[in-house]
Amino acid sequence: MSRTINKQRAVYLYQQVVDLIKDMQQHGTLNAGEKLPSLRAMAQKLSVSIPTVQQAYQELERQGVVSAREKSGFYLNAAVLPCNQPKRSRLARSPVAVNKQALIEQVFDGLHQPGVIPLGIANPVAVSATDKVLSRTMRKVMNAAGDQAINYGPLDGFAPLKKEIIGRYLDFAIGVNSDELIITNGAQEALNIALQCVTQMGDIVAIESPCYFGIIEMIESLGLKAIEIPMCPEEGVCADDLARAFAEHDIKACIFSTTISNPLGSQMSDERRQQLVRMIEERGAVLIEDDVYGELAYEHSHAKPAQYFSRKGQVITCSSLSKTAAPSYRVGWMIAGKYAAQARRLKRAISCSSSLMNQWTLYEFMSSGDYDKNLRTLRQRLALNKERMRALVLQHFPEKTRMTNPKGGCVLWLQLPSQYDVIELFHLALDAGISITPGSIFSATDKYRQCVRLSYGIPWSDKVEVAVARLGALCQQVRKG
The missing domain is CATH 1.10.10.10 (Winged helix-like DNA-binding domain superfamily/Winged helix DNA-binding domain)
Structure with missing residues (x-):
């Protein structure tokens, strides 16, 4: 200098x-x-x-x-240039039956084409080097446990792993009994079981807007109806809109991410999270907490889960190690509380048990301290990638593009001006070897047609920078009028 x-x-x-x-x-x-x-x-x-x-x-x-x-x-941070947060949507007037599977399948197939630059997949683990240490750990487990490690595991999970997870909740002063915590095949299975515990076909479920498309697809598969609650890009679920929805509809459950949301990357304050839990419990509904990104907050290691504020036992917390350790291991869990017996029966009917080998390996990974060490590195790299990606979007995307500034996670949410066709952009980008996620699959209705989710949860390289610049150029080809 x-x-x-x-x-x-x-x-x-x-x-x-x-x-x-x-x-x-x-x-x-x-x-x-x-x-x-x-x-x-x-x-x-x-x-x-x-x-x-x-x-x-x-x-x-x-x-x-x-x-x-x-x-x-x-x-x-990225240079402060004129770039507003995406506009908040309006509260839906009525719940809707969901019909999104065809579009989600089309997008999902495109996201997993070999050889593409994966800007559409939220896989933050890709920026860390967990593969080698997990490989060593798995060999260690095999050598020590032999055939035992490849047998069927207990229905509700490997006891040492459960104890390790319970210990992490004790850091928040959340006491969890072992029989309340059930290991699942990823958070997706946990969310599915939770929904089946507290709803019946035709019931109304409140979801975030925008909402992770896996939840939307799940609601459709279970024959439920969704009412979309607008999200603030910085502070999460709008409590006033949720209160109005409760006043007008018989909502049985809410699925919210109050720590770090997907796709906005918003984070509720403890005060707002407490108010949200109180509102839901007072109205006799259940909050199903999707906490898979909670460990990936940049400024704080993990905000208090909504479970901390529950006074009536009407919160079911679902999470996993897919975003922080090993997505292919499919190890998640749910704190089912008073719904544990029913959740256990559903788990037995759906998948019987989860991979004992994978659970054992992840237990060793966590108990050794390697997991927390990896988390610190992962958060730092994601925060760095966020600033890089925001700078590139500001440089290459159309004027008046709106963009989030997430507080955690691994994705940006962009809102292009109304004259741009994002579905067409998705197809052109795929032809160019770049995957993105169009915003319309993050709504149960037809919202967010001008929105795009971009992932920065990938190893950074010149190819990534070229891909973002290419996306900006492709935007000009999908401009109407």
């Missing part, structure tokens, strides 16, 4: 540091997602005091130029 601070200028030293960093950002000397020097290192480089640098960094954070990450330091 060759630039210096002029102590003779009639400008506060901390403000000179602020101006210097913003100038370096503008000229590309510092790039989006890059870590700033430590307070001590920057103070030495500029010949100023550590408190001066600290004040400068805090001012940059206040302006949104940098973000502080717990136990990591300060990181440069």
